[in-house]
């Protein structure tokens with residue numbers, strides 16, 4: 103057997119290496135990137151012919167043949183390189199990364215799904231009834247409906263419609279289930295840009311036309327017009343006939359973004375996120391791979407899809423921590439977007455009102471270009487920020503809205519404007535304890551308190567999803583009905599707001615009350631139509647949205663994100679509060695923001711009150727540099743977990759003993775993770791800290807290869823960690 107007959111095939115399964123197959127005798131030679139069907143074990147899987155020639159195998163090795171080459175666009179070289187690169191960087195099996203490129207591999211190779219639509223057939227000799235006539239009448243007026251649609255439109259049962267098909271009075275045609283929308287019209291004019299916007303847009307446009315790798319940080323206060331500006335780059339890419347990907351950090355932002363895109367370009371973009379129905383997902387993937395989907399607006403998982411001709415990537419709200427995927431293949435989609443752009447030789451635009459220190463540092467090192475929009479469009483002024491010193495507010499127990507905030511809200515509503523109460527905590531109360539003995543209700547699987555959700559009538563663990571009813575008796579002292587809710591969640595805040603502002607129309611928005619783009623879209627629409635006076639919400643309301651009549655934002659607990667050992671706590675809190683504050687007064691009406699804080703002297707709170715972003719960033723940057731933290735140094739976390747605590751601790755200590763040391767590299771720990779028990783597993787953390795020049799994945803690989811862990815113990819490597827739990 104000659105090596106030429108042997109090929110590598112990578113399967114979208116968590117396997118580190120491609121398998122070797124015999125190429126078989128197709129009508130043309132297989133080439134890397136081809137999608138093929140291969141036998142694996144006793145089933146058949148789709149795979150991708152991978153690069154590299156397999157080493158010749160011993161004569162007796164049992165090799166299987168590739169079954170066939172599928173009729174699908176091949177996976178391009180740049181994407182294959184990305185898969186290899188991401189697998190190497192994140193220490194994940196190559197096949198697991200390929201799975202992210204091909205979430206529905208069958209969609210690429212199978213014909214598009216069809217559906218039956220009805221038109222008028224031959225009704226001669228068919229006995230008519232009132233219902234049947236109504237159906238035919240409706241079908242004549244609106245041909246192209248499915249059985250269920252026609253039944254609904256004619257207000258009859260589906261059986262009536264089916265019978266008419268059977269009798270030939272209606273004819274069924276098979277058509278594609280998802281008709282591709284018309285392509286966006288790049289020639290449509292956008293809004294007339296002001297001078298600075300036009301300058302930024304020209305820079306992005308020429309970066310796009312250059313057909314080369316570049317990164318531009320598009321920075322501008324909330325409402326400055328960043329979206330309008332990057333739309334110009336989108337138009338340029340469309341004019342070149344290429345595809346565009348716009349990444350958003352949250353599904354919550356998709357609907358508004360899709361609507362706005364359609365207004366601007368006269369045709370819809372394609373959405374991509376985890377809540378899509380399977381058929382829609384398959385159709386979208388297919389359209390992306392065939393270049394029919396010109397613009398995709400999606401969550402982080404859209405980054406890895408097999409675009410036919412990607413010409414531009416926009417990462418909106420680039421600073422957002424939600425770009426970090428924390429499960430499975432752990433990666434940061436913002437960073438991987440830059441990697442993909444580099445491999446593809448295309449531009450990427452990172453947009454934010456509060457850029458990450460990483461991106462700002464790259465601007466300072468001149469690796470990224472910088473386009474700045476320093477003012478709000480139309481001179482809408484930034485909101486005035488006032489700190490409410492909660493140490494001086496004497497609030498009754500379990501009340502959370504201070505007198506100044508209540509007064510401001512009353513005024514706002516009286517003026518016919520809207521208010522927002524922001525608290526980054528889902529549910530009713532973060533802690534429930536027994537009033538008799540002080541026992542705290544904990545998750546049985548995690549070292550975490552159970553959070554009461556009145557809306558769902560239960561207690562929930564926000565880490566593992568465990569749910570239970572509030573028990574009647576305290577599990578510790580048996581006292582009956584003595585449980586007390588401690589602290590606020592958004593549901594409880596809404597309860598208090600209903601008492602304080604009895605005439606206001608309230609709505610609560612959190613990821614568990616609105617979790618599909620449609621629900622979120624409806625809520626936002628109600629807000630825009632002024633059917634809501636006060637919106638109470640978590641970080642889901644903080645990002646991106648534009649509410650012209652919202653003039654007051656009250657932040658209930660500005661200190662909430664500052665505690666704990668997260669090196670980005672200050673940066674993140676500053677970003678989040680700046681974003682929330684930015685919701686206020688975006689249109690003609692000036693806005694104001696009240697931040698309730700128990701620590702008004704904290705650098706983050708003080709900087710916010712003075713609108714001194716530059717000062718805050720400079721201080722934070724200096725501190726990171728002093729401590730050798732990102733963006734000046736590199737971090738990687740290793741989490742060791744298992745059901746047997748002693749075994750986990752022992753394994754963590756063994757890993758620590760073989761840890762690399764010296765020469766710009768050190769390992770901290772092991773230490774019990776802050777969340778030291780999660781989903782029934784004990785967790786220990788080690789943190790590798792390295793100078794920028796160090797090849798961290800290589801160091802990790804060598805380190806990990808030295809220690810064999812017992813089978814019940816798992817290690818998870820998190821490069822560039824964002825979560826320190």
Ligand code: ADP
Nearest residue numbers: 293294295296323324325326327328329330479
């Ligand atoms: P950002 O993305 O920076 O938050 P947007 O692009 O959403 O800002 O703009 C904020 C609001 O101002 C939007 O309603 C947008 O349509 C409007 N806007 C921005 N620039 C212009 C412009 N040049 N002409 C008219 N309206 C504009």
Ligand code: ZN
Nearest residue numbers: 545548563566
């Ligand atoms: Zn739990």
